[in-house]
Amino acid sequence: MSDHGEVAGDGQWGPPYLLYLGQATDDLAIKTARGLAFWRPEWCVGQHRHLDCRYTLGLPDMSFEQAHEAGANTMVIGTANAGGVMAPETVADIVEALNAGLNVIAGLHQKLRDNPYIVAAARRNGRVLYDARDFTRNIPVGNGRKRAGRRLLTVGTDCSVGKMYTTLALERSMHKRGLTADFRATGQTGIFVAGGGIPVDSVIADFISGAAEWISPAREDGGWDLIEGQGSLFHPSYAGVSLGLLHGSQPDALVLCHEPTRRHMRGLPDSPVPDLKRCLDANIEAARLTNPAVKAVGIALNTSNLSEHEAQAMCREISGRLQLPCEDPVTMGVEGIVDSLLACCAN
Amino acid sequence: MSDHGEVAGDGQWGPPYLLYLGQATDDLAIKTARGLAFWRPEWCVGQHRHLDCRYTLGLPDMSFEQAHEAGANTMVIGTANAGGVMAPETVADIVEALNAGLNVIAGLHQKLRDNPYIVAAARRNGRVLYDARDFTRNIPVGNGRKRAGRRLLTVGTDCSVGKMYTTLALERSMHKRGLTADFRATGQTGIFVAGGGIPVDSVIADFISGAAEWISPAREDGGWDLIEGQGSLFHPSYAGVSLGLLHGSQPDALVLCHEPTRRHMRGLPDSPVPDLKRCLDANIEAARLTNPAVKAVGIALNTSNLSEHEAQAMCREISGRLQLPCEDPVTMGVEGIVDSLLACCAN
Numbered sequence: 001m002s003d004h005g006e007v008a009g010d011g012q013w014g015p016p017y018l019l020y021l022g023q024a025t026d027d028l029a030i031k032t033a034r035g036l037a038f039w040r041p042e043w044c045v046g047q048h049r050h051l052d053c054r055y056t057l058g059l060p061d062m063s064f065e066q067a068h069e070a071g072a073n074t075m076v077i078g079t080a081n082a083g084g085v086m087a088p089e090t091v092a093d094i095v096e097a098l099n100a101g102l103n104v105i106a107g108l109h110q111k112l113r114d115n116p117y118i119v120a121a122a123r124r125n126g127r128v129l130y131d132a133r134d135f136t137r138n139i140p141v142g143n144g145r146k147r148a149g150r151r152l153l154t155v156g157t158d159c160s161v162g163k164m165y166t167t168l169a170l171e172r173s174m175h176k177r178g179l180t181a182d183f184r185a186t187g188q189t190g191i192f193v194a195g196g197g198i199p200v201d202s203v204i205a206d207f208i209s210g211a212a213e214w215i216s217p218a219r220e221d222g223g224w225d226l227i228e229g230q231g232s233l234f235h236p237s238y239a240g241v242s243l244g245l246l247h248g249s250q251p252d253a254l255v256l257c258h259e260p261t262r263r264h265m266r267g268l269p270d271s272p273v274p275d276l277k278r279c280l281d282a283n284i285e286a287a288r289l290t291n292p293a294v295k296a297v298g299i300a301l302n303t304s305n306l307s308e309h310e311a312q313a314m315c316r317e318i319s320g321r322l323q324l325p326c327e328d329p330v331t332m333g334v335e336g337i338v339d340s341l342l343a344c345c346a347n
Numbered sequence: 348m349s350d351h352g353e354v355a356g357d358g359q360w361g362p363p364y365l366l367y368l369g370q371a372t373d374d375l376a377i378k379t380a381r382g383l384a385f386w387r388p389e390w391c392v393g394q395h396r397h398l399d400c401r402y403t404l405g406l407p408d409m410s411f412e413q414a415h416e417a418g419a420n421t422m423v424i425g426t427a428n429a430g431g432v433m434a435p436e437t438v439a440d441i442v443e444a445l446n447a448g449l450n451v452i453a454g455l456h457q458k459l460r461d462n463p464y465i466v467a468a469a470r471r472n473g474r475v476l477y478d479a480r481d482f483t484r485n486i487p488v489g490n491g492r493k494r495a496g497r498r499l500l501t502v503g504t505d506c507s508v509g510k511m512y513t514t515l516a517l518e519r520s521m522h523k524r525g526l527t528a529d530f531r532a533t534g535q536t537g538i539f540v541a542g543g544g545i546p547v548d549s550v551i552a553d554f555i556s557g558a559a560e561w562i563s564p565a566r567e568d569g570g571w572d573l574i575e576g577q578g579s580l581f582h583p584s585y586a587g588v589s590l591g592l593l594h595g596s597q598p599d600a601l602v603l604c605h606e607p608t609r610r611h612m613r614g615l616p617d618s619p620v621p622d623l624k625r626c627l628d629a630n631i632e633a634a635r636l637t638n639p640a641v642k643a644v645g646i647a648l649n650t651s652n653l654s655e656h657e658a659q660a661m662c663r664e665i666s667g668r669l670q671l672p673c674e675d676p677v678t679m680g681v682e683g684i685v686d687s688l689l690a691c692c693a694n
Contacts, residue, residue, distance in 0.1 A: 144583025144615055201553040208552050208587040236491025236594045236637050240555040243580075244587025268491055271636075282632075289618075290583050 032078020107188030212248025379425020559595025
């Protein structure tokens with residue numbers, strides 16, 4: 001579905017998908033596949049895993065040939081290999097999948113296109129390879145000019161606090177209400193879920209806000225672009241990505257995502273997690289540069305490390321303190337946040 | 348002097364330099380060459396220009412062979428060609444310079460390494476090509492950990508307001524006072540002046556703060572790293588670069604650079620230039636994430652569009668309002684700012 005970061009073949013990558021679990025030995029290794037199976041079950045015809053893989057997504061187990069016969073277009077490699085190195089077994093599996101007629105897409109640090117065996121197999125079979133982290137398309141520099149359409153961006157106190165999940169939950173809820181809304185992907189899993197997008201942390205630094213403008217162009221149909229946030233303005237490693245995304249998105253509405261038991265910024269033991277109010281204020285202040293009318297419409301809390309009672313109490317406390325709906329999208333849904341969005345930003 | 352973005356030859360690029368003016372028809376086209384001639388006159392053995400070039404840097408005019416005989420190591424191409432396309436005459440000149448034994452470095456959008464004639468000539472002659480905008484070296488992601496040493500960063504209300512000039516003026520002044528201080532380059536002209544650095548707007552977005560950490564590593568000699576700023580937190584196209592640079596630099600001291608007659612952000616007629624106080628506060632607030640002790644030590648004003656009287660009055664007014672020294676580095680020097688730096692940050 002996309003034309004960048006690719007070795008081109010006869011067709012295009014896209015669903016239906018075969019999800020590759022391989023030899024996954026922990027939950028993190030199948031995070032991308034799980035995201036696809038959860039958010040786009042209708043796109044996932046099966047899973048492929050080794051005999052010693054203890055994980056399952058509850059999909060039919062298929063060989064590459066079986067998947068191709070069942071209509072799969074593309075195999076998705078989402079496993080995080082130790083040290084970012086692709087295991088020889090994975091390379092062999094990818095070659096076999098290409099031989100069976102599948103396109104292959106991946107979000108690994110090690111690129112498909114850098115492996116000569118994989119590239120040769122793709123060329124031989126006329127298949128497409130797509131590396132979601134490898135963004136080479138030319139896009140314009142951001143221009144900051146106000147464009148038509150309404151946009152919501154999820155922002156976070158930290159990385160990996162549920163921004164993609166929250167954004168997709170908002171899309172699902174809005175669709176159920178009959179509203180027009182489209183998830184706009186900025187990370188690898190999101191791109192596979194959306195069938196397109198830009199991995200905004202992988203563009204050249206000068207083009208961060210341009211990438212955000214490119215994935216959510218002017219729209220005149222009254223619908224919403226729901227843009228997947230990345231990182232945090234308070235993460236010392238990645239805040240530049242978050243700020244460029246914030247400026248380029250020109251959001252009318254922000255949802256702040258937070259994981260309340262996190263003790264420090266992801267990967268940085270010496271960096272404390274910012275206070276919610278301070279984080280929200282900083283995002284609003286920065287967002288005003290390209291959209292002075294920006295409003296916060298809710299807080300999405302990842303309460304997976306809390307008891308149900310604790311989670312409910314914390315949501316109430318935060319909601320009262322910040323005067324915004326506060327919900328865990330997984331256990332409580334996002335109806336309060338969508339209500340707030342519609343109340344704030346109806347036109 | 349650097350090992351990235353290169354076609355490798357027998358040696359290394361670096362001074363002595365021959366400055367290529369070519370057919371430059373406006374002042375902007377020789378901006379890089381002028382910067383080198385001004386800040387590193389001892390490195391510049393001559394200039395090369397066509398007969399119809401009306402500009403001069405006051406250096407001896409030399410053929411490529413003459414420059415090589417005079418000891419030039421490297422020819423510097425700093426001209427901005429219309430539309431970013433390299434003129435056929437420029438390509439021919441570069442090939443001739445390589446044939447004469449010079450290495451060639453450039454900061455053009457169009458890469459030396461993408462031109463087959465230039466690459467072939469470099470290989471044939473064993474010469475180095477270096478594209479300052481083409482950063483391919485692997486650097487780590489920023490970690491935000493406090494490191495030894497003292498750092499000053501120039502920040503701006505906008506792009507192109509004098510950040511490189513101010514940083515180099517601070518270096519020159521501190522050297523005159525017998526202080527240890529090193530200019531750290533983040534843009535193409537600065538890299539040629541410093542003989543190294545990282546074009547921070549050209550790294551992959553995830554590595555902006557990592558690039559800043561890399562160019563100003565821990566130092567134990569009591570000296571200062573003076574880091575060239577880029578863009579502006581208030582520029583809708585490039586603020587991500589500015590924020591990552593701010594976080595990665597962990598500055599102890601900030602100098603805010605400003606051009607008081609600019610009516611809108613560079614290239615964006617609809618975007619107003621931020622108020623000085625607001626801009627300084629936003630930079631201080633963001634910088635505290637990685638260095639809570641950060642202080643503003645001065646304002647550098649580009650008063651080239653004002654009369655001397657207007658310039659003096661404006662500096663006094665701003666200095667009184669912000670309670671910081673305010674000087675035009677070109678016409679007034681930076682002694683007040685260096686005094687303020689030493690008073691604020693002596694340890």
